Every structure is written in structure tokens, then in C-alpha cells.
Amino acid sequence: MSALLQPTAETNPLQDPLRFARRVPPCAIVIFGASGDLSKRKLLPALYRLFYERRISPSFAVIGSSRTKLSHDQFRERMRDSVNQFLEDAPFDEEVWTSFAQCLFYVPGDLNDPPSYDRIREKLAEVEKSHQTAGNVLFYLSTQPSHYAEVIHELGAHGLAQGSGWRRVIIEKPFGHDLASARRLNDEIHTVFDESAVYRIDHYLGKETVQNILAFRFGNGIFEPLWNRRYIDHVQITAAEAIGVEGRGAYYQEAGALRDMIQNHLSQVMATISMEPPTVFDANNVRDERAKLLRAVRVMKPEEVGKFAVAGQYGPATVGGQNVPGFLQEPGVSPEAQTDTYAAVTFFIDNWRWAGVPFYIRTGKRLPKRVTDIAIQFHAPPLGLFNQETRTGPRAPKPNLLILRIQPEEGISLRFLSKSPGSGMRVRPVSMDFNYGSSFGERTPTAYETLLVDAMAGDATLYTRQDMVEASWQIVQPILEVWADTKFNFPNYAAGSWGPRESDEMLARQGRAWRVP
Amino acid sequence: MTNSMIYPAQPEQILKSLGKLWTSLGQEEKEHGKPTVLRACAMTLIVATGESDGGFSASQIISELMHEHPSRGIVLTVSERGERDLEARVFAQCWKPFGKAQQICCEQIEIHSRPESWPHVGPTLIGLLVADLPVVFWCRHAGVLGPQATADQIAGMEAVMSLATKTIVDTKDQDLASSLERLSQWRARGRLIADLEWTRLTPWREPIAQLFDGERENPYSSFDRVEIAYANDAPPASALYLAGWLTHPFSAKISFTKTEGCTPGVQKVTLRSPHETIELERRGCECMTLRSTRTRTRHYNYADATAYSLMNEELAVIGADPAFDTAFNRAQEVLRNAF
Numbered sequence: 001m002s003a004l005l006q007p008t009a010e011t012n013p014l015q016d017p018l019r020f021a022r023r024v025p026p027c028a029i030v031i032f033g034a035s036g037d038l039s040k041r042k043l044l045p046a047l048y049r050l051f052y053e054r055r056i057s058p059s060f061a062v063i064g065s066s067r068t069k070l071s072h073d074q075f076r077e078r079m080r081d082s083v084n085q086f087l088e089d090a091p092f093d094e095e096v097w098t099s100f101a102q103c104l105f106y107v108p109g110d111l112n113d114p115p116s117y118d119r120i121r122e123k124l125a126e127v128e129k130s131h132q133t134a135g136n137v138l139f140y141l142s143t144q145p146s147h148y149a150e151v152i153h154e155l156g157a158h159g160l161a162q163g164s165g166w167r168r169v170i171i172e173k174p175f176g177h178d179l180a181s182a183r184r185l186n187d188e189i190h191t192v193f194d195e196s197a198v199y200r201i202d203h204y205l206g207k208e209t210v211q212n213i214l215a216f217r218f219g220n221g222i223f224e225p226l227w228n229r230r231y232i233d234h235v236q237i238t239a240a241e242a243i244g245v246e247g248r249g250a251y252y253q254e255a256g257a258l259r260d261m262i263q264n265h266l267s268q269v270m271a272t273i274s275m276e277p278p279t280v281f282d283a284n285n286v287r288d289e290r291a292k293l294l295r296a297v298r299v300m301k302p303e304e305v306g307k308f309a310v311a312g313q314y315g316p317a318t319v320g321g322q323n324v325p326g327f328l329q330e331p332g333v334s335p336e337a338q339t340d341t342y343a344a345v346t347f348f349i350d351n352w353r354w355a356g357v358p359f360y361i362r363t364g365k366r367l368p369k370r371v372t373d374i375a376i377q378f379h380a381p382p383l384g385l386f387n388q389e390t391r392t393g394p395r396a397p398k399p400n401l402l403i404l405r406i407q408p409e410e411g412i413s414l415r416f417l418s419k420s421p422g423s424g425m426r427v428r429p430v431s432m433d434f435n436y437g438s439s440f441g442e443r444t445p446t447a448y449e450t451l452l453v454d455a456m457a458g459d460a461t462l463y464t465r466q467d468m469v470e471a472s473w474q475i476v477q478p479i480l481e482v483w484a485d486t487k488f489n490f491p492n493y494a495a496g497s498w499g500p501r502e503s504d505e506m507l508a509r510q511g512r513a514w515r516v517p
Numbered sequence: 518m519t520n521s522m523i524y525p526a527q528p529e530q531i532l533k534s535l536g537k538l539w540t541s542l543g544q545e546e547k548e549h550g551k552p553t554v555l556r557a558c559a560m561t562l563i564v565a566t567g568e569s570d571g572g573f574s575a576s577q578i579i580s581e582l583m584h585e586h587p588s589r590g591i592v593l594t595v596s597e598r599g600e601r602d603l604e605a606r607v608f609a610q611c612w613k614p615f616g617k618a619q620q621i622c623c624e625q626i627e628i629h630s631r632p633e634s635w636p637h638v639g640p641t642l643i644g645l646l647v648a649d650l651p652v653v654f655w656c657r658h659a660g661v662l663g664p665q666a667t668a669d670q671i672a673g674m675e676a677v678m679s680l681a682t683k684t685i686v687d688t689k690d691q692d693l694a695s696s697l698e699r700l701s702q703w704r705a706r707g708r709l710i711a712d713l714e715w716t717r718l719t720p721w722r723e724p725i726a727q728l729f730d731g732e733r734e735n736p737y738s739s740f741d742r743v744e745i746a747y748a749n750d751a752p753p754a755s756a757l758y759l760a761g762w763l764t765h766p767f768s769a770k771i772s773f774t775k776t777e778g779c780t781p782g783v784q785k786v787t788l789r790s791p792h793e794t795i796e797l798e799r800r801g802c803e804c805m806t807l808r809s810t811r812t813r814t815r816h817y818n819y820a821d822a823t824a825y826s827l828m829n830e831e832l833a834v835i836g837a838d839p840a841f842d843t844a845f846n847r848a849q850e851v852l853r854n855a856f
Contacts, residue, residue, distance in 0.1 A: 012726060012729045012730055012737070013737060013765070013766040014722065014726035014729055014763075016722065016726065018834050018840065019719050019723075019830065019834065020719075020723045021723075023727075023730055026730070052818060054720075054727065054817060057727055057730055058727055058728060095804050095816045095818075096816055096817065096818050098816065099816040130813070131812075131813070132811075
């Protein structure tokens with residue numbers, strides 16, 4: 001028998017990584033804000049699904065906590081309804097739920113009420129014995145961001161940040177509302193938790209197709225040599241939503257598209273697309289490269305903001321025969337709000353690989369459809385030998401385009417030219433498609449399933465680190481400051497359109513155009 | 518979409534026929550003015566079936582599998598019914614993902630062989646393999662593993678096996694001693710063999726393995742008795758594999774018992790130590806229960822595996838399978854000592 005098969009605490013001779021899902025150690029999860037929307041819609045359905053698929057250890061427990069006064073059974077009953085309602089692509093099994101519900105507990109309490117942390121500590125000690133959670137605890141802060149510092153402080157003050165096993169904390173975005181507040185929050189977190197125990201969640205990074213960008217770039221030898229300014233003309237990242245603010249008007253009017261999407265999700269996607277290869281595929285090496293890339297993004301001068309950034313806000317329109325309200329008509333939104341529901345930014349990365357290549361990022365609400373993709377446009381051939389046939393006659397052919405589709409039709413397409421059959425050298429663009437769903441038809445885990453398993457397993461690769469968060473605030477900070485001092489003539493785009501005219505003009509000034517996803 | 522029968526089943530004629538098939542599918546694209554068909558292929562999947570099985574069910578399963586494992590499917594039906602030695606036809610299996618405009622199509626070739634021609638099918642198949650991609654051979658032919666297997670059947674099986682990256686068989690309902698002996702011989706010759714009886718055990722193995730993750734008061738080594746209950750006339754290979762897997766690091770005492778069950782196969786496994794008893798048991802047809810004297814009881818979803826679900830798992834493991842290798846070797850020892 002090889003030494004590797006010795007049944008020690010570190011190895012388990014019965015493990016079969018080829019067929020079993022990733023190992024997750026025993027642990028308890030404490031969710032602050034357990035009666036909130038995120039818990040109901042995402043966290044509990046993800047945990048139930050992991051349980052259903054036997055992906056979490058038999059030794060685990062969930063302790064929910066929030067202000068609402070509930071008994072354990074009432075909490076279980078509420079979560080049962082939520083799981084039943086929000087479970088995606090998966091069946092709800094009554095017997096499995098009964099078993100899962102035995103792992104759910106509830107401790108009511110205010111976040112600013114110190115005795116409630118004592119009750120959580122007592123419950124943790126109890127489940128450590130009854131559910132063999134080995135003293136490992138994952139705290140999930142699913143609360144209003146304004147409570148983060150307070151909860152962290154109380155966890156430290158009540159000795160909950162240390163124990164017989166590991167202690168980790170997951171924090172939802174936003175991490176601050178600007179660079180200064182992000183730094184303050186990080187400092188406060190670090191008075192209690194070491195950075196290695198802090199898991200800042202950005203659910204975009206948990207999406208299978210965002211992870212696939214790394215596999216695509218660094219698992220194949222043919223693309224990486226082309227992945228630089230010599231071959232790539234520009235990159236477009238689009239994250240469009242067809243819906244409006246959907247009842248989140250009050251929150252959204254304080255955040256806006258730049259803060260809500262570009263500062264976090266899309267800057268991380270840009271970093272994933274453009275970072276250097278890590279020397280080793282582990283959490284710190286991958287995050288080092290992402291952080292390095294974000295630090296290389298050119299920070300705009302205030303006078304450049306008007307040239308490289310566009311804010312938009314949707315106005316009312318008729319879409320599909322239905323009247324759609326403008327942002328200012330949404331419930332909870334001030335009629336004077338200067339909130340950007342659309343943002344488009346041109347970033348430049350000042351390193352050898354990307355010098356001079358623009359990265360155009362746009363995101364918005366009430367655009368024509370829900371789509372997130374990354375389009376990498378290559379340079380046109382140095383000499384145009386062929387014309388492309390179009391409806392309006394021959395024209396210089398379109399350059400090659402590589403499209404990484406994040407949602408909804410996850411996959412990769414490469415557009416290139418091919419000779420049309422028949423006599424004469426007429427060319428037309430054709431598409432070579434890889435469809436994630438058709439090649440791996442099995443159900444892909446939701447981003448929250450992936451990220452929860454990673455946090456329990458201690459893998460922070462898909463979580464953002466302090467320096468990444470601060471670097472991404474750094475690049476949007478000048479835009480936020482200039483926009484805060486600007487009186488916009490909003491609304492400037494109609495619901496159901498592809499955004500304001502100024503956004504098209506931003507690219508047109510550089511001889512380019514947004515593609516239609 | 519099907520092309521007519523191709524005889525003789527020469528590779529170049531079959532490939533030409535496939536070419537025509539794709540051209541005609543492409544014609545639809547031209548008519549619609551946008552891409553409507555996506556050709557997908559990640560491996561060659563050869564399925565050998567016998568008279569009793571019939572090519573139809575194999576084709577059905579391939580069409581289900583292509584959603585997860587798009588492949589060039591080759592169904593080789595070996596039966597007396599064929600009028601000619603080897604004949605073939607080609608067609609495409611297409612499906613349209615929900616809400617999508619584009620169809621995804623995989624090609625399928627059906628070859629009919631008379632039993633005496635099976636050993637000579639290699640040269641035809643070799644020309645039909647998709648270059649540079651894995652070749653998986655799934656033998657659904659019931660007779661090949663039994664003690665009555667003919668020389669032609671064994672030669673035919675080995676001819677196809679020699680082309681394959683991996684061969685998948687199913688020893689369920691087979692004579693246990695002779696089928697394990699045959700697998701052992703092929704494995705000794707370096708063939709990569711998988712048995713779906715092992716695949717059926719994944720829902721049993723995973724919850725048990727999870728119990729031994731991390732630090733534990735009672736380590737795995739303290740379990741000195743393993744009891745396996747099965748619902749069959751004779752112990753199925755899955756029971757032996759389970760015993761082999763559970764006892765490979767230590768020499769626990771193994772016992773087998775017959776019991777009733779919703780469907781045949783393993784029904785219950787018990788691990789005993791001086792300090793703890795762990796039981797994993799099927800409860801009804803759709804649930805299994807994990808009990809331990811040390812922890813609370815848990816219920817899991819359990820569904821009898823279908824050929825599709827087993828193959829879906831097995832096709833995801835194309836290379837060596839060390840856990841099965843170990844369990845298989847130990848299962849042979851168990852077979853020699855326990856019965």
C-alpha cells in the first residue's frame with residue numbers, strides 16, 4: 001500500500017476524485033441577514049442543491065440569524081418555501097429536504113445587539129457536538145453593506161473569529177462605495193480577520209463561463225500567442241439587462257451602473273481576459289495576476305472623463321407593445337435622480353502586452369436584451385485582397401472576431417472569412433461555434449454553489465482580494481468624482497435601445513463601433 | 518436524416534455518405550440564411566450489440582448521450598439476421614436546445630455484421646474513427662462475457678477493443694466468475710476496461726467516503742467488519758467491488774447476505790468497529806438512508822441508474838481509474854476467499 005493511501009486525517013483512502021464531487025470539510029455556516037432576499041433566492045437553494053448532490057460533508061449545519069423573530073421550525077418552513085420556489089434546474093425532494101432541514105437552525109437578533117452574538121456562539125458550540133462540524137465556521141454577511149464593519153467588530157469582540165477550527169468570512173459586494181470607504185472597510189475587517197480568511201464574493205467570477213476564460217486562454221496553445229496588441233485591435237465587454245431596476249430603485253439610485261457593475265464584475269472580467277498567465281494555478285498566483293493587471297489600467301485624468309466615459313439613464317418607451325416606465329418613474333426613485341443606469345467606459349492597460357489597445361466596457365438596464373459577452377476584435381489583414389459580399393455590394397471584409405459568451409448562450413465563437421462556393425473569389429464571414437451547453441450538456445452549478453463550495457474548501461481563487469478591490473475602485477474613482485459634479489440631461493436613451501448616442505460617438509471618434517450582440 | 522444502405526461497408530463509402538449528409542444539412546442553412554446546424558464531436562463511440570439487444574435501444578441511448586458527449590456513434594449490431602456480411606447506413610441525430618434556433622447534430626453509423634464477420638470488422642472501423650479524439654467501445658453484447666462465448670465473439674470483441682482508448686462492459690446478470698476472469702485477462706494485456714457494475718456504486722461510495730473526511734475519533738482502520746446485503750440469486754459484481762473497495766486498505770472481515778429489494782443489486786452495507794456502526798441502506802425505490810451510531814441519520818435521493826446515466830458518468834472518465842483498479846483486484850481475492 002502506498003503512503004498516499006494511509007488513512008490519516010489528511011487523506012482518506014475512500015476518496016475518488018475522478019468521480020466524487022470536490023471534498024468539502026465539515027463546517028457550520030452562519031448567515032447574517034438570513035431572512036433577506038439573497039438567502040432566500042440564492043444561498044439556501046444553493047446549499048440545498050449541494051446537499052442533494054451529496055457535495056457537502058454530512059457534518060454541516062447552517063445557523064441563520066436576522067432581526068425577525070422566528071423559531072428553528074419557522075425558519076425551516078420559510079426556507080423550505082424559498083428553496084421550492086427558487087431552486088434552478090433541479091427537483092425538490094421531500095425526504096432530502098427533511099434531512100437537510102435537520103441541519104438548519106435560527107438565532108434571532110439585531111446585528112447591533114451584543115447578546116445575540118453570545119447566542120450564536122452557544123449554538124455553534126452545540127452544533128459542533130451534535131453535527132460534528134469540527135469547529136470550522138464560515139460567516140456569511142448577507143446584510144446591508146453599512147453593517148459589515150459592525151458585524152465584523154462584534155464577531156471579534158465575542159471571540160467568534162477564533163476557535164478550534166478555521167474561521168472564514170464571506171462578504172457580499174459592494175465593498176465600499178468609493179476608494180476611501182473600501183480602504184476603511186478593509187482596515188476594519190483586518191482588525192479581526194486576516195486577509196486569508198476574508199472571501200469577498202463577486203458572483204460573476206463564479207460563473208462557469210468566466211472560469212472557462214482561464215481554461216480557454218491558458219489551456220490552449222494557439223490563442224495566447226495572439227493575445228496582445230500586435231494582433232488584437234480592441235476588446236468590447238457588454239453586460240446588458242433587458243429589465244429595469246425591479247423594485248430596487250431606492251438602492252440603485254445610490255449605486256448606479258458604474259458602481260453596480262463596472263467597478264466589480266466587469267473590471268474583474270476585464271482582468272481575467274487580459275491578465276498574464278499565472279506561474280501556478282492557485283488562489284494567490286491567479287489573484288496576483290488579476291491585481292497586477294488592474295493596477296496597470298490607466299487612471300483617467302478628470303479632463304479625460306468626458307472623452308472616455310459615458311453615463312446614461314433610460315427614459316420611458318413602448319417595448320413589445322407595452323409601456324415601460326423611465327428610471328425616474330420607477331418606484332422609490334427620486335424624480336431628480338442623476339443615477340447612471342447605463343455606463344460605457346474606455347480603459348487602456350498600460351503594459352507591454354496591451355499598450356494602445358482600448359477595452360470598451362458597457363453595461364445598462366433596459367437595453368434590448370439580456371446578454372453578457374466579450375468580443376475580441378483582431379486587426380484586419382495587412383493587405384485587403386478580397387472584398388466581402390454584402391447586401392449593398394462588395395466591401396472591405398470584417399476582421400476576425402472572437403466572442404466569449406458569458407450568458408445566456410454560454411460558449412465561444414470565432415468569426416472568420418471563407419470563400420463562397422462557386423466561381424469567383426467572393427468571401428463571406430462564417431462562424432465556428434463552441435456551445436458550452438451542447439458540449440457539456442450536464443447541469444452546470446450556479447455561481448453560488450461554486451463559490452460556497454470553494455469557501456468551505458478554502459479555495460479563494462474566485463474571490464476578490466483587498467488589493468484587487470482597491471485597484472478596481474482606483475480606476476473608476478475619477479469617473480465617479482466627475483459625474484458627481486455633472487448635471488446630466490437625463491434621460492438620454494429610450495428603454496429598449498442600445499444606450500445613449502454619446503456612447504456610439506465615443507467609439508466613432510476612434511474609428512470603431514459597438515457590435516450588436 | 519438517413520442515407521440508404523451501404524454495401525459493402527467500405528470506410529470510404531461510408532465517409533462519402535456522411536459527407537453528403539452534412540452537405541444536405543448545410544443546404545437547410547442556406548435556405549434559412551443563417552446557421553441552423555452545429556456539428557459536434559468529442560469522441561468516437563462504438564457500441565456493439567447482439568441479437569437480443571437490437572440496434573434500436575443502443576441508438577436511443579447514443580442520442581441521449583450526445584447532449585453531454587457529442588460523438589460519432591457507430592452501432593455495430595451482430596446478428597444472424599443480416600443477409601450480407603457487413604452493411605452500413607449513416608444518419609444524423611439532431612436536437613435543438615430549448616429556446617435556441619440552432620440544431621446540434623452528431624453523426625451516427627449503423628453497421629450490421631453477421632456473427633462470423635465480427636472478427637473482421639476491425640479494418641472497417643479503423644477507417645471510421647474520428648482522428649485525434651478518444652475512442653470508447655461500449656460492449657452491450659450479452660454473450661461475450663459468459664462462459665458460452667464463442668471464439669468469433671471473443672475475437673470480434675478483441676478486434677474492436679484493440680482500437681479503443683477505453684472499453685466499457687456490464688457484468689450485471691453475467692456469470693460472475695467467468696466474467697471477472699475475462700476482464701482480468703484483458704486488463705492484464707493492458708486494456709483499459711470499465712464495468713458499469715462499478716459505476717452503479719458511486720451513490721453508495723460517495724456518502725461513505727465523506728464520513729471519513731477530516732479528523733475523526735474512529736479512523737477508518739478501526740472498522741473490522743463489512744456486511745453487504747444484496748437482492749439477487751447470487752452476489753452481483755457490484756457487491757464484490759464494494760467489498761473490494763471498502764476493504765482494500767485493511768483486512769476487515771467481509772460477509773454477504775441475501776435480502777429483498779425494490780430492484781436487484783446492493784441493498785445495504787454495514788461497517789462495524791468496536792466503537793461505531795455505519796449503515797447505508799436503500800429505503801424504498803427512491804431513497805437511501807445513512808445511519809451511524811455516532812451521527813444523525815441522513816436521507817439521500819437515490820434512483821436506479823439507467824444505461825444513459827451510467828454511460829454519462831463513465832464517458833467522463835476517459836483515462837485510468839485507480840479506484841476501480843484497486844477494487845477490482847481486491848474483488849477477485851474476495852471472490853476466491855468468500856465463496
